[in-house]
Amino acid sequence: SQQGEEDPQALSIQEGENATMNCSYKTSINNLQWYRQNSGRGLVHLILIRSNEREKHSGRLRVTLDTSKKSSSLLITASRAADTASYFCATDSNYQLIWGAGTKLIIKP
């Protein structure tokens, strides 16, 4: 069963623009993580936000968490061609990760 659901399923923007992806989940969580997957490769851990945190930054990444709405968003600022990838959220509930289906992000030059 999928806990996290990303929205939108696909996003295409111009290089330099900001990209926002959303993740909704169903049950209470300990933390929420975001991962990136380049085509044909494994997933790479980007950032983790704990359930008692509301916002977190890492370089050009900004993650927010709203536990009352059971949702999170990932913002990538000043997008680059290298950001083209699929992005997945994963929620840590009962100490196992449950994954959403991902958002496919395409950055157009």
Next chain:
Amino acid sequence: NAGVTQTPKFRVLKTGQSMTLLCAQDMNHEYMYWYRQDPGMGLRLIHYSVGEGTTAKGEVPDGYNVSRLKKQNFLLGLESAAPSQTSVYFCASSYSLADVVRGYTFGSGTRLTVV
């Protein structure tokens, strides 16, 4: 380079054949996982291990078996492959089930086709 290594990277099997996927990590992680990834779906956990000699079922364990005889290796076996097992398989490892600092480290995947 430290990380998670999966072999093979690609494989085509005939229905009913068996095979073993190997995952090796050199980070001294206690926890290891096997996932499958299908188009339009997130990762689904097949089996996992919380330490050498231990294994547990995940969300979709049927048709698969695993073994963790050595801490650094986690093997995924298909005894009698079926077309429904056509997928991309990922191995991952972590220091703990809830590694709140480092997250999971993934291998590059094995693309399996069962015909």
